[in-house]
Amino acid sequence: MNSIDKQQEETNRKNLVGPEAIDKIRSLIDKSGSCFFVTHANLNGSHQxxxxxxxxxxxAGNVWFLSAKDSVKNMELEQNTNVTLYFQGSxxxxxxxxxxHAEVSYDKERIKELWDPTIKTWFTEGVDDPRISVIRFIPDSGYYWDNKHGNAIAGIKILLSMISGKTMDDSIEGNLNL
Incomplete structure (x- = not known):
């Protein structure tokens, strides 16, 4: 790797810690709204x-979900609380x-706080449905891939790179430690 490539790689990498990591997490989650929730325990040992x-x-960077008490996911969390979440905003x-890791609770006040009318699709009795549980995901580490200046600037840089044949990478990535 030549010195220009190494310098480019260093400017495209920014590890974040503590409050800065939490701000990045919240920002990226706000852009996607949903994720793939991956549990690490099941009968055949594969991830679900x-x-x-x-x-x-x-x-604090905790991510909150509502889930059915009798779901396979909740049963898997009883075996192993380790979880990985994957988000894609664009x-x-x-x-x-x-x-x-995740913690499951049945806190009625938290359920009311997190309730959204669209959830009635899964919990037909509404906010008081006895099947509702709360999952709190507590992150300890992560990794992000983003762009430095927003999608419009990144798109322009891609076009200019295609025309000029020169790299104009606008990406940034790094570890997240809480």
Missing amino acids: SRPMAVQKTDD SYSDFLELNG
Whole structure:
């Protein structure tokens, strides 16, 4: 790798820690709204993935979901609380992987706080449906891939790169440590 390539790689990498990592997490989750929720325990030892809508991301970076008490996901969390979340905010940016663990609770006040009328599709008795549980995902690390200046600038740089034959990479990525 020549010095120009190495310098480009260093400017495209920014590891984030603490509050800066939490701000990045919240920003990227807000752009996607849903994720793939991957549990690490099941009967045959493989990972299980399913789409989940995020109800809230709090100031500590915890991600909150509502789930059915009798779901396979909840049963898997009883065996192993390790979870990975994958987010994609757009086709070209706003990618996020989070690793951590999940806690399941049945806190009625939290359910009311997180409730959204569209959830009635899964919980037909509404906010008081006895099948509702709360999952709090607590991240400890992650990785993000994004662009530095927004999708419009990144798109222009891609076009200019195609025309000029010169790299004008606008990407940025890095570790997230909480």
